[in-house]
Amino acid sequence: MAGSPVAGKTILAFVIPLALLILASGLVGMLCGPIYAKETRSWTAQGIAQDIFDVVILAPVLLFAASFARRGYRPALFIFLGSLLYVFYTFVIYCFAVHFNALFLVYCGTLGIAFCTIVSFS
Numbered sequence: 001m002a003g004s005p006v007a008g009k010t011i012l013a014f015v016i017p018l019a020l021l022i023l024a025s026g027l028v029g030m031l032c033g034p035i036y037a038k039e040t041r042s043w044t045a046q047g048i049a050q051d052i053f054d055v056v057i058l059a060p061v062l063l064f065a066a067s068f069a070r071r072g073y074r075p076a077l078f079i080f081l082g083s084l085l086y087v088f089y090t091f092v093i094y095c096f097a098v099h100f101n102a103l104f105l106v107y108c109g110t111l112g113i114a115f116c117t118i119v120s121f122s
Contacts, residue, residue, distance in 0.1 A: 019063050023054075023059050025106045027051075029050075030055065034102075035101050036048065036098075058086065061079065065083055081118075084117055087110065088118060
């Protein structure tokens with residue numbers, strides 16, 4: 001991790017805003033019915049389930065893995081990068097497959113930060 005361009009406090013500069021955006025989109029998606037109003041029943045159920053997963057599992061795993069990766073634990077780095085790829089994949093779907101809604105800019109911001117974080121590791 002010492003040779004990585006994203007080391008020390010820099011990793012948290014990416015992850016904290018990313019986790020906050022994931023939590024915001026997940027909580028609003030779960031608690032506000034009109035977010036998925038234009039979707040079919042299947043897409044609505046998938047969106048709400050994805051929001052629950054994002055809030056309960058994804059954001060905490062991302063934060064914990066980043067904090068341990070920052071300390072140099074190699075397995076945590078792999079978990080962190082896998083979580084980032086999952087965030088990227090999920091928010092590509094939110095940006096391009098879900099109907100336009102009030103969270104569109106949050107989806108795009110989350111996708112952008114995830115992309116920049118992934119690129120900074122290459």
